[in-house]
Amino acid sequence: MLWALLWERLRGMVAGAAFLHFRKLKGNSTMRNSIVLSVFATALFAHLAIAQNEVRIGMITTLSGPAGYLGEDVRDGFQLAVDEENGKLGGIPVRTLVEDDGLKPGQGKEIANRFLGTEKVKVLTGFIFSNVLAAVAPDAFEAGAFVISPNAGPSNFAGKDCNKLYFVTSWQNDAVFEAAGQNATNLGKKRGYVLAPNYQAGKDAIAGFKRFFKGEIVGETYTRLDQTDFGPEMAQIRAANPDAVFQFHPGGLGITFIKQYVQAGLQDTPMFVGGSGLDRRILTAVGQAAQGVNITSQWNADFDNPASRAFVAAFETKYKRVPDSYASQGYDTARLLASALKAVHGDLSNSDSLRQALLKADFVSVRGAFRFARNQHPIQDLYALRAMKDASGALDIKTIGKVLSDHTDAYGAACNL
């Protein structure tokens, strides 16, 4: 974005200089030259002046690779809120700088350095994956910038590493998986096999499921984030003979996993996933193989409250697709920011007042009840969903019922805020 701006300015300057030079060659009129020069100068500085009043928000998100659509959803949801206010949030003009971290912590760090250093951004958001978040957050805190994560919620930042500048609007990573464990228990399952990729969020997922699942864990496998063939894992599952399989594989990994699960003939064993394990994109890609999968999430497109219905309608109109929960998380993040920016009148210089404004969470969330716990993570309800055929025979994700109410996370006690 900034480069485009600079490029325009440069072009303007070069054009202006060339124009002046040409003029000089033709002869006189220093008067005309100085007018032209001052016009260019004014345009230049006017640009600068306008630029300085708006609030810059840095969005570091995953837009490429198999999980790229998660970042796209968060970005689109966020942007919807900004567009609804015509480029403003809470009445304050904002400019969102969006860049792709490619699921690489190092890349995210580079982008953050640029946002925090050159662009002087004071609010970072967009984080999808916990490993990128973990690499960027310390730099943000050091620069005094706020981190508002719309998706990733690793456990350490909910507990001992919590920070005044750190907010999460989605959930603490374990939450939807704790709900999955509760869901499996409610449905009477006794032998669970659990799988997730071997990184912080994967480990949090399995830990969360185990915390609320009252049955026996007959197998626990950690896969790789770049894995495309789960044949060996399917064989292990079959050998362990569970009555419930819990897996957490975001994005494209989930698509591959569910397809190969059915290909391996395991579809009679019910699968339990958190919201990101079976979203609408995965459903479209997987098709019938997803039937019967149990999902737990904090939001679904068929929620009945006014804010949610308005959001779904607006999103469908603008983007021609039904929003996933990531989009709702992006939207809620923008609405939260809007409420806070309005409260501080767009003045980010006092981080304490901004923090207090954010903590109030004085906005209407599409998921209904929403408030922050002391560790600045959400306290919210969690629901059981299932992929099943609707009236027309097409597969859809339907809300079944509430699983956990006013749920908070297990790490808040360790936080000193």
Added chain:
Amino acid sequence: MLALEQILNGLQFGVMLFLLSAGLTLVFGVMGLLNLAQGSLYMIGAYAAAYAGARTGSFIAGILAGITAAAAVGMLTEYLVLRRLYSRSHLDQVLATYGLILFFNEGITILFGRQPLYVDIPASLNGAIQLATGLSYSTYRLVIIAVGLLVGIGLYVLIGHTRLGMLVRAGATHREILRAMGTRIRLIYTIVFGLGALLAGLAGAMAGPVSAVQVGMGEQILILTFVVVIIGGLGSVRGAVLGAILVGVVDTLTRVYLPVLLKTLMSNASADAIGGGLSSMGVYLLMALVLLCRPRGLLAGSV
């Protein structure tokens, strides 16, 4: 029974590796070209198959499209770029083909975007076959193994019993003389390269349903392909067979059983991480070992 199933998984993986490495080793043996872009041809085959399969609804059409696209792109690239590299140093070859990788990866991104494509197994091949009591194995994966066998037999016949095969064998051992034989040789080179590209495309097209078709899928499997070729011996197709089976089975078995072993010693997450790391290392250590004992590979010298 679980072990048997995992061995079959290893064989299936080995077949994929064989299809890719056969082309690689042939091209090196006959033309002396180290081609890093073989993985890109694999990717092109996968994408063409996914696209054609989705448009026509026919899996066979997808496979044919994948094969054709990879062979066409391969031969075109050979004609435009690669034939200038035959007499150049390996460094130049490595760098030029590395540049091709960048080009193809971005090209596919521009054409198809960054989201992976998902290919379905055709209904006729879906499901499993009961091989023995307690061992049912995915039909599709069995088909892959069968295809690999067929290709292996086909190559054996081609190389051992046809004129083209005669030239390939000659090229593997007496390249200079072959070059001195005249202009027809250029056509042979292009055909050999096309064959290698075709096999890579076939591997990619078949890989679609069992993995995700995404940019960079070629590089993931390329490194292992080189390991196979080095272990088997550059220029030797038989070596590629041996190497592929070795690498496929070793990789799969260590990936599965090493963590199991380690889980008795440490936590699950650590066991899987270290096990994963060690098993990935294992294949490379195997290659290093082979190179130190038999610097030219296990079956070098025989095509």
Added chain:
Amino acid sequence: MSQPSVGGASIGQWSAAGMIDGRRRTGIVAIGALVVLIALPWIAASSGHAALTLLVTRMMIYGLAAVSLDLILGIGGMISFGHAAYFGLGAYVVGILAYHSGAGEPMFGVLPGSNLVVIAWPAALIISALVALVLGALCLRTEGVSFIMITLAFAQVLYFFFVSLKFYGGDDGLILRGRNVVSEYDLRNPILFYYICFGLLAAFVATCRRLLDSRFGQIVQGACQNERRMAAIGVSTYRYKLACFTIAGGAAGLAGALMANYARFVSPDLMHWTESGQLMVMVVLGGVGTLFGPILGAILVVGLETTLTSLTEHWKFILGPVLVLAVLFTRGGLWRLLTGQSRAFNQ
């Protein structure tokens, strides 16, 4: 086995006049570059682009790694596809030492961590050099394509080893709390850090030049050009090549230490074979065997990557063919373009 062509100019091709002219151009370009690099932080600060200092720091770190690769690739004729392993290893040494110093608990219960430059950087250099010695001793028993592949293999082994080290972050990498310290100077000052990187780069290039002029250097270059001839006159090229390999590994490790300080983040990605590929691209685009060329190559590649990413996300679509064309039609890279020389300038 085919010998790598590394620029291809032999002594006979230069006329006396051409050589003098080449030397003058080389001198001008070299001194010009030196002046620009020394003055850069001042230029950057006064024009309001403080980030430029950071960018050029990164270019110089990669430049150091690239020059070390040129030592074995261009001068020694050894095509190592695993050079990034030493780069990453040096970075990890610094990272692990910093981790233990920050966490307060010693390594294996015995070795304390350290945040000091005077301990961490030599450690990175020495450990990388030692590993290069061991691995080089094994790899140099092969040659040609096998050498390329075996260096690649060992680099991948190291990569997967560090990926599996969950304790030090594994795939997610290790975050460094700050930069190393030299007595009371914290290297967080970007300008101080810039000059340190510049100083080390200049020192290394000067060392390489001295090496090339020495008997050691002559033997290595001779081994590159014609190994049989060297053996015929009774020189054991293996030992000299190994020494060369070790020195290059150590220098790459030092570059890695600098990178760890620069990014305050280390991850196994630093050792991935694609990083090795990138280093080779820098060497070739800059000019194989010229020692100065790879610095230009590093500047070019890092610069392209940074500027082009903001113009088009598909910049690699252009870089790919550019690389192919550069390989096919140029010999001697950028350095040759600027100075007419295609070898290190005392030849």
